Amino acid sequence: MNTENFQKSTAYLDGALMSLCGDKVIIISFGVKQERFYVSSNGEVNRCGEQGPVTGNESDFERYRMTFLEALMDGGSLIVRQIGSGELTLPEALGGGVVPVDFLCAAKVGPKGVRPMRAEELKKVYQKGADGAVEYHDFPSKEQVKIAMIKLIETE
Numbered sequence: 001m002n003t004e005n006f007q008k009s010t011a012y013l014d015g016a017l018m019s020l021c022g023d024k025v026i027i028i029s030f031g032v033k034q035e036r037f038y039v040s041s042n043g044e045v046n047r048c049g050e051q052g053p054v055t056g057n058e059s060d061f062e063r064y065r066m067t068f069l070e071a072l073m074d075g076g077s078l079i080v081r082q083i084g085s086g087e088l089t090l091p092e093a094l095g096g097g098v099v100p101v102d103f104l105c106a107a108k109v110g111p112k113g114v115r116p117m118r119a120e121e122l123k124k125v126y127q128k129g130a131d132g133a134v135e136y137h138d139f140p141s142k143e144q145v146k147i148a149m150i151k152l153i154e155t156e
Helices: 003-019 059-074 119-125 142-155
Strands: 024-030 033-039 045-049 052-054 076-089 098-110 113-116 134-136
Touching (some): 003 113, 033 059, 045 059, 059 076, 059 098, 098 119
Antiparallel strands (some): 045 052, 076 098
């Protein structure tokens, strides 16, 4: 893997995460390893435990980047879970109320870069791994990321 490919892949991932609203849990898998990171809506990166972010330090961001680099070199995947991005209104027969819904999207990563997955692909491979109320979404395309970044710049 060359440096230019890593930079392009990193920029694409960063842009995709910025274009997705709210707090996110990122699961990066490669080989037999799996790392979880919590990315807040303002872009702060922390390690992620079972109950959410684990207070860390600057090295959490470096660990996140190194994990992504290893996944790019070895081949792997990443799953993004947007926390409470939607809601589901329950029918009165089930007691009514509103349940928060997380959005899931994913991408395959490898020496050739990041390949966004469609919602249908993710649903097939991640049926039993999604706890709670979730909706499957397409991972943002490079074109969607470009548009989101232009809009972000225009609003600032």
